[in-house]
Amino acid sequence: MDREPFLARVEGYHKGGWRLALINAASVLTADEAEQGAVDVTWAFARDAEFEHIRERIMPGDEVPSISPSFSAAFLYENEMRELFGLNVTGINVDLQGQLYKTSQKVPFSPSAIRARLEANAAAGIASATMPVAGAPAHGAAKPAAIAPAAAPAPAASKPGAAE
Amino acid sequence: MKKTIIPFGPQHPVLPEPLVLDLILDDEKVIDAVPTIGYIHRGLEMMVERVEYTEMGFVVERICGICSFMHGMGYAVSLESIMNVEVPERAKWLRLIWAEISRVQSHLLWLGLGADAFGFENLFMHCWRMREEVLDIFEKTTGGRIIHSVNRIGGVKRDVSDSELAAILARLQELAKAFEETARIFASDPSIAHRLGGVGVLSAADALETAAVGPMARASGIRTDTRLYGANLYDQIEFEPVVETAGDCLARAVVRMREIPQSIDIVRQAIEKMPKGEGLPLENKPRGNPVGETFTRLEQPRGEVLYYVKANGTKYLERFRARTPTFANIPAMIKLVKGCDLADVPNIILTIDPCISCTER
């Protein structure tokens, strides 16, 4: 991801009086992306009923700049992303040094950890989700994903500001 | 002066839940606080791997035993929005009624715990005695005191008859009358004013900066309430969010106190407006597996909750995420703790109405 334009955009939200609603990471579980270890990170901002977000695809080794210069309350989300997904978040204003959660598995939400658990489940005959196989059509490819905040009443209030 | 570090928690008499703060003290003043969580982390979000989406709602309800109904509702609303399921009108109204009753329950619970924290045990007992009335209503209508499991994707599981609803309203209005006396004590008792007044002041600017939500933000003069945006039939309800301007511990208690009669009034409006009669449809069952993603916002007793759901067309969701109000309020809490006296720390922590099991999931 491009660091400077991204931080400038985040600062734009800050200046516009938006509140940080959520930073969410999600491992991408389509065959190729899961193999490469891709994680989608979404920064969501709210201003009353308005709800917008920025989304970036993070590959292993990519740097994720902290948005704490603009939103000082981002540190919990960022520490969490680092501990649960193993993302390289840099410049957090309150760095908890990996002590926020102390989970029994290392980076339990990362694509590799999910793969390991699902494969172990399959080997043990435990019902669970399965990892997609390369070459097979991706899960859910038939229909494009649509994002709309369900609690916002009218389409006018929901402006998906996705940038990928 | 030598700096002292005092660990607060994980077992502390004020909190039934384990929250850990390392308080760094300069004499009696707190100069920094470092949070550590994870004592209740279950990895609930990752249970989507092994629990099918139709059953995941029961897990989501157990994020927290206090806002259990609202969590179940948030999950159902998210899946309904992905799967384009239209919920029957009576089911929507029932959800709204239950949601407001759980707000009354949660606020009574908090007022009691708060009173216990500042040493007013009598008031604690009073609030919890009233709360039992509300739990009785829940038990009668849903079958459970704490965990209700009435939400289904596409509607609700049980109906409540019109005569029963009228009886519930009468009971709640009686409770509101009895609560007036308790509210008067909260507002006028000098020991409460001494313990909470002027303690832990969060300015409106700080509340915005730290992204505080719910009563925490409203006590600092910010008119924010997810219910104002009209989803889940709130557009048909007349209400004005309770806003206080002092921003101190007392203001946060007063906001919750004033929201109790307001929620009871919302229940009254809902019962008047909902379609009447026996045997109305309560559930439209979804077909197939969900594909797509969505954000859902709801106003829980503690503030705005956000759900993110991503589904990929299989019976297992790809990602479920809940950003609970306490998670959003922790930065504000840490800001308040810095600079306060050690003896005020329990009160400040309690007035954000922390729910640690929500936060860690």
Added chain:
Amino acid sequence: MSFFSKSPWIFHYDASSCNGCDIEVLACLTPFYDLERFGIVNTGNPKHADILLITGSVNERNIEIVQNLYRQMPDPKVVVAVGACACSGGIFARAYNIQGGVDKVVPVDVYVPGCAARPESIIDGVVQGIAALEQKRKKTA
């Protein structure tokens, strides 16, 4: 009955419960259910306690806390596991961070079922705990 079983002090710890059982434990102490009529007092100090009520299952992080609290209690002592999670892991047994019921870490004397456990069954569990406490006292006496 000795002075001991007439007024046992209980101590509550939330291992990784969803709050449901915790607030029911607290509800037991309030006027409606009034556990205190059995002479039971809720204390915040493990060294004062005879009965340990644990809600929720254990995870990596709180194992040592639970063991530490148990160690600090004076003998004889009784552990009551409250709720499905404390008994076996409950609905969260499938979560990656959960190790299982409390009995994996400390010996449990009484299991209280339910999700969330009802106040009536918690009271019943505590009263059974008093009996277990009395037996242990006789053994050590």
